[in-house]
């Protein structure tokens with residue numbers, strides 16, 4: 001039986017390619033969401049970061065931060081969360097490829113942990129610069 005089709009062959013292929021792309025990006029989003037759930041459920045440090053994010057957001061709402069300060073705070077929060085996620089990914093990868101103790105594994109893990117420390121120190125400094133003047137005016 002011949003299907004009645006109003007679209008031309010070209011637009012059919014264009015549409016199916018677009019649908020495949022959409023499906024792929026949706027699946028990619030599912031993987032990313034699974035990654036977020038995994039790190040939240042398994043990494044205590046990440047949960048502490050998330051709790052800190054809520055505390056900072058609450059303070060920002062109470063102090064009615066101006067939009068520019070919100071933008072700065074959001075960028076810094078993103079920096080810390082991304083650093084923590086990459087550090088965890090490095091740790092998990094090393095535990096997978098090199099489960100035994102190795103000096104090079106130590107160096108790699110220590111550097112990744114150092115990246116989180118740098119991001120956290122930057123976040124604290126920026127937090128102080130953003131919030132201290134607000135507290136004084138409060």
Ligand SMILES: Nc1ncnc2c1ncn2[C@@H]1O[C@H](COP(=O)(O)OP(=O)(O)OP(=O)(O)O)[C@@H](O)[C@H]1O
Pocket residue numbers: 045087091098099100101102103105106109110113
């Ligand atoms: N395979 C290894 N070989 C040598 N040293 C290691 C190895 N695995 C971990 N270490 C050392 O132990 C430290 C902690 O590593 P671990 O994988 O336990 O991370 P963690 O306790 O989850 O740390 P974080 O608080 O950064 O998430 C590393 O920074 C490193 O100094």
